[in-house]
Amino acid sequence: MANPALIRDKDAADSGIGALDSILGFHIRLAHGAVYRHFNEAFAELELTQKQVSVLWLVSDRPGIAQIDVGGRLQMDRATTMTIVNRLQERGYLRRERSASDGRKQALYLTSSGETALDDAKRCIESHETWLKSRFTPEEVEKLVEMLSRIHD
Amino acid sequence: MANPALIRDKDAADSGIGALDSILGFHIRLAHGAVYRHFNEAFAELELTQKQVSVLWLVSDRPGIAQIDVGGRLQMDRATTMTIVNRLQERGYLRRERSASDGRKQALYLTSSGETALDDAKRCIESHETWLKSRFTPEEVEKLVEMLSRIHD
DNA sequence: TATTGTTATACTCTATAACTATA
DNA sequence: TATAGTTATAGAGTATAACAATA
Numbered sequence: 001m002a003n004p005a006l007i008r009d010k011d012a013a014d015s016g017i018g019a020l021d022s023i024l025g026f027h028i029r030l031a032h033g034a035v036y037r038h039f040n041e042a043f044a045e046l047e048l049t050q051k052q053v054s055v056l057w058l059v060s061d062r063p064g065i066a067q068i069d070v071g072g073r074l075q076m077d078r079a080t081t082m083t084i085v086n087r088l089q090e091r092g093y094l095r096r097e098r099s100a101s102d103g104r105k106q107a108l109y110l111t112s113s114g115e116t117a118l119d120d121a122k123r124c125i126e127s128h129e130t131w132l133k134s135r136f137t138p139e140e141v142e143k144l145v146e147m148l149s150r151i152h153d
Numbered sequence: 154m155a156n157p158a159l160i161r162d163k164d165a166a167d168s169g170i171g172a173l174d175s176i177l178g179f180h181i182r183l184a185h186g187a188v189y190r191h192f193n194e195a196f197a198e199l200e201l202t203q204k205q206v207s208v209l210w211l212v213s214d215r216p217g218i219a220q221i222d223v224g225g226r227l228q229m230d231r232a233t234t235m236t237i238v239n240r241l242q243e244r245g246y247l248r249r250e251r252s253a254s255d256g257r258k259q260a261l262y263l264t265s266s267g268e269t270a271l272d273d274a275k276r277c278i279e280s281h282e283t284w285l286k287s288r289f290t291p292e293e294v295e296k297l298v299e300m301l302s303r304i305h306d
Numbered sequence: 307t308a309t310t311g312t313t314a315t316a317c318t319c320t321a322t323a324a325c326t327a328t329a
Numbered sequence: 330t331a332t333a334g335t336t337a338t339a340g341a342g343t344a345t346a347a348c349a350a351t352a
Binding site for chain 2: 017029032035037126132135140144
């Protein structure tokens with residue numbers, strides 16, 4: 001069978017749009033998938049997902065943060081945030097406390113075993129990031145982060 | 154409550170790594186999430202996901218492509234490819250045919266209603282891409298795609 | 307033996323809707 | 330009324346394991 005990569009742009013003339021490879025969103029999805037897989041391999045031992053590490057990290061950076069604000073920072077709705085916080089609480093990595101200033105809010109804090117898990121995770125992230133950034137110059141990394149921020153901000 | 158965005162780098166000194174915002178993988182995930190959500194809003198009417206559109210598009214570009222090659226191009230394993238192809242087949246958008254040259258393979262083809270759906274999807278993608286690319290110059294888009302390709306290739 | 311497709315199964319993320327408690 | 334949390338539920342993607350058919 002012929003190499004599929006050599007057959008391109010066949011239907012480009014049929015519509016106002018090029019081949020799949022010309023779609024920016026397509027490349028974002030593929031890049032995300034590649035990072036996602038490498039992340040999961042790196043974190044298989046720690047049994048932590050991207051989302052779980054992000055939440056632990058965020059709570060560590062802002063002790064007492066409310067669930068709604070975790071969701072806001074990580075772009076998750078309330079229900080999605082609940083499932084992740086529940087899982088981390090069941091594993092004993094964080095605890096909920098009713099906010100003193102606003103009774104509707106739950107203030108989140110890391111437990112000591114949560115802090116240990118986060119420390120392990122940060123070391124793991126470091127080598128994961130090294131793998132990811134190895135294909136770019138520091139200037140390119142900076143530019144890439146800046147451009148990606150324009151998408152998610 | 155103080156603006157959480159103003160509290161930063163609190164634990165940066167505790168480990169060899171900076172705040173969550175300094176992690177490239179974090180920005181890729183957030184950007185992907187933002188694109189994912191906008192995509193789903195744009196495709197709510199067509200009831201098609203990113204993956205489904207990608208598969209339709211790929212089969213259209215390479216009629217007779219085998220499932221294993223679809224998975225290879227879109228970075229999915231065989232089981233994941235199956236679920237998506239099954240869904241598209243159930244909806245009558247594509248059909249399977251045993252490959253004449255290799256009896257192990259299933260050759261995939263769009264049905265006529267699959268082609269109609271893909272045409273609609275391409276129009277929808279066009280406005281979605283316009284939304285996404287609006288924050289970049291053409292040179293930046295090119296650079297971004299090139300950098301993302303370095304990650305997923 | 308290796309590859310491809312298939313089935314079964316399970317987990318995570320995401321989202322919607324409805325309900326409760328608080329502001 | 331609006332906000333925050335909670336619960337129930339469902340769909341989509343991802344992955345592993347085991348099996349059958351074919352190379």
